[in-house]
Amino acid sequence: MQTRLYGESLDRVLLPMTWSRCCEWLRCCGGGEPRPRTVWLGHPEKRDQRYPRNVINNQKYNFFTFLPGVLFSQFRYFFNFYFLLLACSQFVPEMRLGALYTYWVPLGFVLAVTIIREAVEEIRCYIRDKEMNSQIYSRLTSRGTVKVKSSNIQVGDLILVEKNQRVPADMIFLRTSEKNGSCFLRTDQLDGETDWKLRLPVACTQRLPTAADLLQIRSYVYAEEPNIDIHNFLGTFTREDSDPPISESLSIENTLWAGTVIASGTVVGVVLYTGRELRSVMNTSDPRSKIGLFDLEVNCLTKILFGALVVVSLVMVALQHFAGRWYLQIIRFLLLFSNIIPISLRVNLDMGKIVYSWVIRRDSKIPGTVVRSSTIPEQLGRISYLLTDKTGTLTQNEMVFKRLHLGTVAYGLDSMDEVQSHIFSIYTQPSQDPPAQKGPTVTTKVRRTMSSRVHEAVKAIALCHNVTPVYECNGVTDQAEAEKQFEDSCRVYQASSPDEVALVQWTESVGLTLVGRDQSSMQLRTPGDQILNLTILQVFPFTYESKRMGIIVRDESTGEITFYMKGADVVMAGIVQYNDWLEEECGNMAREGLRVLVVAKKSLTEEQYQDFEARYVQAKLSVHDRSLKVATVIESLEMEMELLCLTGVEDQLQADVRPTLETLRNAGIKVWMLTGDKLETATCTAKNAHLVTRNQDIHVFRLVTNRGEAHLELNAFRRKHDCALVISGDSLEVCLKYYEYEFMELACQCPAVVCCRCAPTQKAQIVRLLQERTGKLTCAVGDGGNDVSMIQESDCGVGVEGKEGKQASLAADFSITQFKHLGRLLMVHGRNSYKRSAALSQFVIHRSLCISTMQAVFSSVFYFASVPLYQGFLIIGYSTIYTMFPVFSLVLDKDVKSEVAMLYPELYKDLLKGRPLSYKTFLIWVLISIYQGSTIMYGALLLFESEFVHIVAISFTSLILTELLMVALTIQTWHWLMTVAELLSLACYIASLVFLHEFIDVYFIATLSFLWKVSVITLVSCLPLYVLKYLRRRFSPPSYSKLTS
Secondary structure, eight states: OOOBOOSSOHHHHHTTSOHHHHHHHHHHHSSSOOOOEEEETTOGGGOSSOOOOOOOBOOSOOTTTHHHHHHHHHHTSHHHHHHHHHHHHTTSGGGOOSOTHHHHHHHHHHHHHHHHHHHHHHHHHHHHHHHHHTOEEEEEETTEEEEEEGGGOOTTOEEEEOTTOBOOSEEEEEEESOTTSOEEEEOHHHHOOOSOEEEOOOHHHHTSSSGGGGGTSOEEEEEOOOOSOSSOOOEEEEESSSSSOEEEEEOGGGEEOTTOEEOSSOEEEEEEEOGGGSHHHHTSOOOOOOOOHHHHHHHHHHHHHHHHHHHHHHHHHHHTTTOSSHHHHHHHHHHHTGGGSOTHHHHHHHHHHHHHHHHHHHOTTSTTOEESOTTOGGGGGSEEEEEEOSBTTTEEEEEEEEEEEOSSOEEOGGGHHHHHHHHHHHHHOTTSOOGGGSOTTHHHHSOOOHHHHHHHHHHHHHHSSOOEEEEOOOSSSOHHHHHHHTOGGGEEEEOSOHHHHHHHHHHHHHTOEEEEEOSSEEEEEOTTSOEEEEEEEEEEOOOTTTOEEEEEEEETTTOOEEEEEEEOHHHHTTTBOOOSSHHHHHHHHHHTTOEEEEEEEEEEOHHHHHHHHHHHHHHHHOSSSHHHHHHHHHHHHSSSBEEEEEEEEEEEEOTTHHHHHHHHHHTTOEEEEEOSSOHHHHHHHHHHTTSSOTTOEEEEOOOOOSHHHHHHHHHHHHTOOSEEEEEEHHHHHHHHHHOHHHHHHHHHHSSEEEEESOOHHHHHHHHHHHHHHHOOEEEEEEOSGGGHHHHHHSSEEEEEOOSSOOHHHHHSSEEESSTTHHHHIIIIIIHHHHHHHHHHHHHHHHHHHHHHHHHHHHHHHTTTOOOOSSOTHHHHHHHTTTTHHHHHGGGGOOSSOHHHHHHOTHHHHHHTTTTTSSHHHHHHHHHHHHHHHHHHHHHHHHHTSTTGGGHHHHHHHHHHHHHHHHHHHHOSSOOHHHHHHHHHHHHHHHHHTTTTTTTSOHHHHTSHHHHHHHHHHHHHHHHHHHHHHHHHHHHSOOHHHHHHO
């Protein structure tokens, strides 16, 4: 299904507008270069240009384009166009071979089935879009707050967005209800990053007493033109009615992009961009119309059959020595042998796809699975590369504290009660003063007990972070009262990183609770209900470059100043005092897929701190190389720090991710993980999910910025064997720019590839390159708006319904509720769909070739005359009521049970070579058809020499019986509906003989002579094939038969 957010869809525009108004609309909202804009707060009518409507439109067609669009897509197929020409030719008297309905009824039926199927999908799509566009938001107006649908939001509107609500359009952040004057955003649906982002309102508007005052001031935002960059923004906010006018510069920190979710408080923003000008939409590549590889292969086979049709027609005319009006004879022969290309092939395959889609939806083992594109279920059976998102797809984005390591002892989930008892003993033993009152000399003189070591580690974890506890009114407790009393039931933690929240929640569980924090102070509650007050002197935030964060605090009760720091082991190893266990234990924990942080501390005297502060302030004031000088001053503190502990946090995987990935690997599918998250996080998840096996090396591709560096790094990577690759988006871009072919060749040989810091369009680019370089089918799986491009670009897109919105699942061809369902979707449904369609298509071709062979033999006997063997209802009945149900029942066939297919994913590997439908199998069926058609026709001529007038009755009965027996021969696992179809078809034929007296003599077929001779002909046409099938299964059985026996 294609995801696009457009301006007004044409069906809503063309009806009320004149043609000139429509052209004006197309100029304004259609093409044209995007320009910078001035947006007046709360006055959408003051706009300087036309903007697109804020609507989601996933529909392929509108009211006017539906019928032309569907017909065009159908006649784009070679054989549908061929049958249209064929049917039209029957209006020419010289070319007519029979009744018009024999050509137009089958064609009409095929088109009707297709139109109904497309109409159902479009209606479903319209309902889904309407649901998304009808989400209600609050808009600030001069009349107060009014409710507005998402689709009616305009540029310049002041929109109120509540906590946990999706931002409906790209906005500038004006106000928040949070006391600290900021808010957190969840952006994983936009950029795939798990960390929450801090956003700041415009200072001028945040200072206003109420939100309603935003409409009383005269102010506007000047913003850059819409562009693709989600990480940068340039603009200015101006208030004209103040003296002097106030101007503030705006950056990415002041933005709320569409698709993100408000994580704290209620915010007010002014809408800047809507519709297709949204950052999230501009990062979505244009969807492509997907035609399955199977359909292309069938299309190719029909072209071969058309070639055969032309050759046979020319041979027939050549044998007449091109006498008379031979060109008309060629056309008549082309029409006579037109059955060589079966018109029922397309409708059988299309109806088969509907059945497969219905079976997938009804599968109780993958509940909630939705088939949004019923045209490509066979693709699921031939996937070679699976490209998956990380956050929300493989992981739940819920962090769990798993390990505390103190060097000599480690505490896991099962021994956290020991940590709790250590903390409890420290604060409740009457013989000791609380640790807050111990002097700095006590710990240095006396060998510390295990309890004090655990306490120091837990206290460091409880203090070294950027987490803020927030108290929310739950309807029973007053918010101010809850904050005053530090009410546990009302407290939630807010932070940019879920890792930090997990650490603070863990310290709460063992006895040290963070109960309060503002810009300058922090409060901890001990197991004895004491409150420890600490002053925050400095905070050094985590950055991608430094890979660590630090905090300096002063204990109010003792005046002791402590510098706490935590960070990645690669940087902390050089900062802490020498020890012999850090590197080894970090490696052990990392191999388990845990995110490891090293925690350290350093006690400072008042003099040391004052000296540091003076140098730090001086460095921050410098104009040149400010960041370098600040970093140098901080590094002067980061020496000989005391190593306290290691922490291990795990991002909870989705259920059964490991066995699912193992199943996919055993099936011959290579898995690539494409994520917007950090390199360390992505690597940990890859190990934890066993995407990278324990005995596999990981090659982390160094950050490269130019051609020379890329060349050296590629050479280093080339020397590694059986090695998983981890690469960042920036390095990937450089490699693809200069060494696209070499890089893709090396990456495709890797057992697994992890690309981190990937932009949405970059994910789509990787999919496209894989398709071009390998020619193999790709499947993309994701749950966020940032995965839509990748999903639409892949041959088969699967969306996981995430917690935050449904952009990915709406844009996907298939939607699942959990990643683990993917295994069954591919191994069982994908495999069955492909094998069934392959058998069905070849059988329909066989059915048509049989009757065409008989026609060829008949024409040859009658001196190459272009006279049809079967006319009128016989020719339609043959491919409909007499054989349609048994042949179509092949869509219920299966070679192995679903449990066996899941247990032996190696069976899936056989399909990757395309053996079920190949030139070899096609040729075998062609030979079978020629043998059976010739046998029936020559058998009828030989055995009924004296009753030649009954040739139609003889050959047609044998043909019907042969087809029914051939279906029985092809079936591998009988379903009760198959038996019903066989018996029903036979009964229909016998019953219809009464009405077919025009073609068949009922009294003649009741004779014993007729019955035994027809039986002999049928037996000769089918028995050798049954014998061959038995011998093949006996001496060269297929792989699946070994498992079923």
